[in-house]
Amino acid sequence: MDYRDWEILKVLYNQKNLTKTARLLFLTQPALTTRLKHMQEDLGVTIVTRERRGVHFTPQGEYLVHCAEEALAHYEKIKENVQNMSNNESNKVVGTLKLGVSNFFANYELPYILKLFKRQFPHVEFKVITGWSRDVTQLIHNKDVHIGFVRGDYGCRGLSTHQLFEETICIASKDEIEIMNLPRLPRIEYRGDYLLKSIIDHWWAENYAQAPFISIEVDQVDTCKEMVINGLGYGILSSRVLSGIEDLSKVLITDQEGNPILRRTWMYYHKESLEWNVVKAFVHFIENYDWKYIRA
Known part of the structure; x- marks a missing residue:
């Protein structure tokens, strides 16, 4: 059993799915299956069994997962200690920072942040996993990443x-529209995070008795934005998506008291992970970043 084997067991135990585990570990599914087979042959035990809904860990497998968590934590501590055992560079920040990042944050915010951080700490490498905010939250809870960025x-x-930061949610359209007429106007719908969808659906139910007229459905928020810019309908979008676009009509959606409905973006991490210099440095960097200058 080596480091990679322990990592496979930990991630597979959290995901209970071979396809998702392979994706998170940047492996093909056949390669992952072969690795599991070799582990079982070497130990002479069955670690997992495959079922219709995923994989099931045997008692021996459960024990090995517990060992994997201890082995990985010990290995990471050893690696950081060795990397920082330089006579004149005891405070040098090195290592690989594992980040879980929402799709929007990865596209609009993260590249510029990593560029600035890399200038300050050139010996740091990054491993980034992107996805819906709900999935990123699970990654950080499972300790599959050091830090999560969630909308x-x-x-x-x-x-x-x-x-x-926090952002408002807007009804955006090429031309000015009467809010009371929304149910009769064509709406560009996009596949967004389920929490945002629930916020918008709740707002709609509070204000309209009939369902919206969805004229076009797309997968990405950027596609929705371009459809709106080209006058194909209105979209309900966060203000950060619309940053820098001046020739659109934008109307904030508000709650029943008239307060703007806000969407917040958070950084999540486990407090104990601050023991790693690279995590501590990145958290400090983000906490002191001036977000009004972010490249959106």
């Missing part, structure tokens, strides 16, 4: 949090 107010029990 929306998801559960953060047991995690340290830091709010990065």
Whole structure:
């Protein structure tokens, strides 16, 4: 059993799915299956069994997962200690930072942040996993990543949090429209995070008795934005998506008291992970970043 084997067992136990585990570990599914087979042959035990809904860990497999968590934590501590055992560079920040990042944050915010951080700490490498905010929250809870960037107010029990920024939600259209007429106007719908969808659906139910007229459905928020810019309908989008676009009509959606409905973006991490120099440096960097200058 080596480091990679322990990592496979930990991630597979959390995901209970071979396809998702392979994706997170940047492996093909056949390569992952072969690795599991070799582990079982070497140990002479069955670690997992495949079922219709995923994989099931045997008692021996459960024990090995517990060992994997201890082995990986020990290995990471050893690696950081060795990397920082330089006579004149005891405070040098090195290592690989594992980040879980929402799709929007990865596209609009993260590249510029990593560029600035890399200038300051050139010996740091990054491993980035992107996905829906709900999935990123699970990654950080499972300790598959050091730090998570999440849009929306998801559960953060047991995690340290830091709010990065908040944004309003707008009805955007090429031309000015009467809000009372929305149910009769063509809407560009996009596949967004389920929490944002629930916020918009709740707002709609409070204000309209009939369902919206969805004329076009797309997969990405950027596609929706371009459809709106070209006058094909209105979209309900966060203000950060619309940053820098001046020739659109934008109307904030508000709650029943007239307050703007806000969507917040958070940084999540486990407090104990601050023991790693690279995590501590990145958290400090983000906490002191001036978000009004972010490249959106």
